[in-house]
Amino acid sequence: MRILEAQRESHCLIIQEETNLGNNYIKAMPSYATGCGLLNFNKRLTQFGQLVQKNDPSMLHPATQWLMHYYMSAPNGPGPQFWHKLICQYMVPGNSVGKDEILHFLVGSIESVRGQAIAEDSLKSTRTIFARAYIEGDALGNLGILTEDGDGYVVNYPEPASIWVMGAALLEYWQACFPGQRMINLNEIIGESDFARIFMVGTRSINRMLAALQEIRYIDLFTTAPPYGVALLRNDLSPLLERMYT
Numbered sequence: 001m002r003i004l005e006a007q008r009e010s011h012c013l014i015i016q017e018e019t020n021l022g023n024n025y026i027k028a029m030p031s032y033a034t035g036c037g038l039l040n041f042n043k044r045l046t047q048f049g050q051l052v053q054k055n056d057p058s059m060l061h062p063a064t065q066w067l068m069h070y071y072m073s074a075p076n077g078p079g080p081q082f083w084h085k086l087i088c089q090y091m092v093p094g095n096s097v098g099k100d101e102i103l104h105f106l107v108g109s110i111e112s113v114r115g116q117a118i119a120e121d122s123l124k125s126t127r128t129i130f131a132r133a134y135i136e137g138d139a140l141g142n143l144g145i146l147t148e149d150g151d152g153y154v155v156n157y158p159e160p161a162s163i164w165v166m167g168a169a170l171l172e173y174w175q176a177c178f179p180g181q182r183m184i185n186l187n188e189i190i191g192e193s194d195f196a197r198i199f200m201v202g203t204r205s206i207n208r209m210l211a212a213l214q215e216i217r218y219i220d221l222f223t224t225a226p227p228y229g230v231a232l233l234r235n236d237l238s239p240l241l242e243r244m245y246t
Contacts, residue, residue: 035079037071037172047237048168055245063244065140066161066199070169072133073198076176082109086130088197091145091155098152102127145200160201163209164243167218170195170209171237186221186228 033039038049045053048067056064072079073087086105090097106123131153133139134146144158161169173195178184189195190203199205210230213219218240220231 035072035077035083036068037078038068041078048241051241051245060142061245062143062159063162063165065143066165067169067244069140069143069145070161070165070172070198074169074173074176075194082106082126083130084194084198085109088194091200092197093155093157093200095155096149096152097155099127099131101152102130158200160205161199162244163212164240166199166201166206166209167213168237168240168244169199170213171218171232171235171240174232175235181232183222183229183231186223186230189230 030039030043033049034041034043037046038052040046048071052059052064055061059065059068072083075084082105086102089105090102103120103123106126107118107120110118110123131146131148133141134143135141135148144156147154147156170189173189174181174184178188187193190206196202196206210219210221214221216239218232218234220233222229222231
């Protein structure tokens, strides 16, 4: 969190003087913090970033790390598009995925965006950054999502995110994917949906989250007869963020 404060105030020299972090690392961290939802694109603390600064400056709380993971993996950003695709396609609990498999995926994904060929070697560092984010303890490793295994990785069965983390993420997901819509089909967030894949949970966990949101009048559920739907009643993110740490 010291990095976030220094970036916001343009005092990066403080970090150089008080830590052993290299210049490239310091320069990269604001972009990482933006992708994780802690900073907006103007490099100011978001609601989430302000709450983390207050409640979890070390950024080690599971609620903090799960929501950071959500923002990095969300289909419409602020994280990179390839991150979302990697999570939804490969990060399925119980899966094993080879390092070369991830590298080939990155090449194809980024080439499709750029419209031109790209050398595999140039993306090896990108693969490493992605994997280390879920392995290193000072990143998102405490979630227990990924384990390195020889020439590949094993996707674990992590302890699920809390209902309030998923609830806060749902509000963000709704606004990004269904802007202006008061009601969506229930299948958009359960089963094999991107939302469920990001949190690596089944329908039961999603239903628990929806029941909690219905109880505090954030949503209404329509499950008497198909097609089942979810209606959004309010869009105030702050109370859900506060509940993550209580």
